Amino acid sequence: MSRSPRFSILLVVSGVIASLFISSIFLEPQNVDSRILSNVKIEPKKKGLIAAVINTPKCGTGSLSGELSLAFACRGTENTAQGIWFKECLNDYSVIRTHDATEGLEMIQKIRQEDGYGDEAECVIVTATRHPKSWAASLFVESRPEELCDGNFSYEWLEKEYHEFIMGLSIHLAVNQTRPTLLNAFGTTVKHEMGKMKESVDGYNVIQNSSNDSEHGNCKILLLDMEHQKNWPAIFSSLFHGIIYGSYHLNREEQCPSFADKYDRLKERDFTTEELTYLLNGEWPEVYNYFEAYGYESVK
Structure with a gap:
């Protein structure tokens, strides 16, 4: 992992410039309990x-x-x-x-x-x-970004596609991956x-x-x-x-302004009883633990 002196100097300069640039455009962070x-x-x-x-x-x-x-x-x-x-x-x-x-x-x-x-x-x-709610919506949109970005479709069609996505395996696989x-x-x-x-x-x-x-x-x-x-x-x-x-x-x-309103609605949409029954039925304990941490319970 050796570096030439010239390259190291360039990295130092780039780091200083980057720090100055960031500090000039972002507000001071609010305080967080440092204990x-x-x-x-x-x-x-x-x-x-x-x-x-x-x-x-x-x-x-x-x-x-x-x-x-x-x-x-x-x-x-x-x-x-x-x-x-x-x-x-x-x-x-x-x-x-x-x-x-x-x-x-x-x-x-x-x-x-x-x-x-x-x-x-x-x-x-x-x-x-x-x-x-917002995570599953984002995961769904990421699975087909080019198709959805122009927003040239009804929200009803979008919600139907989203429902089918939830009823698949994508959420289970993503939750268990990391x-x-x-x-x-x-x-x-x-x-x-x-x-x-x-x-x-x-x-x-x-x-x-x-x-x-x-x-x-x-x-x-x-x-x-x-x-x-x-x-x-x-x-x-x-x-x-x-x-x-x-x-x-x-x-x-910001990437897809024509899709922004529909995307906001999708992120605020809660899961249906059918979807929760499927996701929290006990087959996938890590999915249940994740949803439970945000107040969801299994549907009897």
């Missing part, structure tokens, strides 16, 4: 840092990984495996992005072995959750951590590894709730020394 984060701050050290966005689809993955890459002055993307990318950054920092928890955890270990720091390298895994595997690796569960996060008025939870002797020693998980996304700049500036977190990604409404 929870006070014992998990990551200060710049000469032993590397791995920031791994291991996240459920449609829970801010692009925004989270993009902002961290910009803040850490990362260079070009290296696609290391199907569905996972890796970037080298200044100060021996690295950023990973994936939806696959198993692949992401393996990549962290690979970087630690190759950079020579081993478990000395700081490791922060960032993952997020989102209310099932959070359960990730949290189980840290000796905890989705149900337990979602419950703790819901008790926080700021919508986040820091999960320490339950065993320093495990292969994930010196790693922490930052679990975020997208319903409290306004707090993310303050959370990140507390966790990562000197970081300025903004938001440069266009949301779906």
